[in-house]
Amino acid sequence: MLKLPFLDRPMSHPFFFYMLSTLMIASALGVILNRNPVYAVLMLVSTLFALSGLFVLLGAYFVAAIQVIIYAGAILVLFLFVVMLLDMEPETLLKIKGSTLRVTGLIFGLFFLWQFLRAARAMTPFSTAGNMRVAGTTAAIGKQLFTTYALPFEVASGLLLVGIIGAVVLAKKKIP
Amino acid sequence: MILHSYLALSGILFTIGLVGVVTRRNIIMILLSLEILLSAANLAFVAFSQALGDLSGQIMVFFVMIVAAAEVTVGLAIAVVLVRQHGKSNADDLRDLRW
Numbered sequence: 001m002l003k004l005p006f007l008d009r010p011m012s013h014p015f016f017f018y019m020l021s022t023l024m025i026a027s028a029l030g031v032i033l034n035r036n037p038v039y040a041v042l043m044l045v046s047t048l049f050a051l052s053g054l055f056v057l058l059g060a061y062f063v064a065a066i067q068v069i070i071y072a073g074a075i076l077v078l079f080l081f082v083v084m085l086l087d088m089e090p091e092t093l094l095k096i097k098g099s100t101l102r103v104t105g106l107i108f109g110l111f112f113l114w115q116f117l118r119a120a121r122a123m124t125p126f127s128t129a130g131n132m133r134v135a136g137t138t139a140a141i142g143k144q145l146f147t148t149y150a151l152p153f154e155v156a157s158g159l160l161l162v163g164i165i166g167a168v169v170l171a172k173k174k175i176p
Numbered sequence: 177m178i179l180h181s182y183l184a185l186s187g188i189l190f191t192i193g194l195v196g197v198v199t200r201r202n203i204i205m206i207l208l209s210l211e212i213l214l215s216a217a218n219l220a221f222v223a224f225s226q227a228l229g230d231l232s233g234q235i236m237v238f239f240v241m242i243v244a245a246a247e248v249t250v251g252l253a254i255a256v257v258l259v260r261q262h263g264k265s266n267a268d269d270l271r272d273l274r275w
Contacts, residue, residue, distance in 0.1 A: 060225065149235055
């Protein structure tokens, strides 16, 4: 019987990587090119779903789950609430003065990408395909989080508390 | 897939977000592009975590998500206040601090 090398871990076939990365790049372009903020937010949801698929390919199961639950679930719903609360008109992307800003942004972006790819290619190649070295399961992450990273974990809860209080203080109307 | 594919993908995603931050003028859209930047960094973290066989990268992604949540909460509150006070959400129109 013909033994295909990817059948024991079907998700490690390159097809999934290319499909998810194409979806992610197309949605990310949709985020920055869309004029309507509501559509841009929905495009970002699609971007983050594709990204969580890539996290699964990399064996980071816990991170993929919280990516969907926290980012796509909570943060982007908050974005949608604010976009609809403020009732934004579709912004005219082409009304930027003289479009110099867009050209400059594109040039600097491409320059950054070139530098980044050059730096990435100079590294010694690691393979992430064959043997999964670590599995980012909830148990493994939780064990690390509550032992080695216990102090940053507590500090992060303080940061969230500050964020909540700051948002309430900023956004509430003045009490007479 | 080798690590380089994921790093190249992360770089492309970061570039898209960077161009978005520079070119878009609506403050909500700038915040959305910032989320793309953070996600690109997360992808690089997870790719390195798998390549080096160390879970610390994935825990760093966890903390980046917490910081992103706090940042979005405060940023959107500031956006709501700005639109309520000025009636506009264009970042170029907000120049009260300039003299």
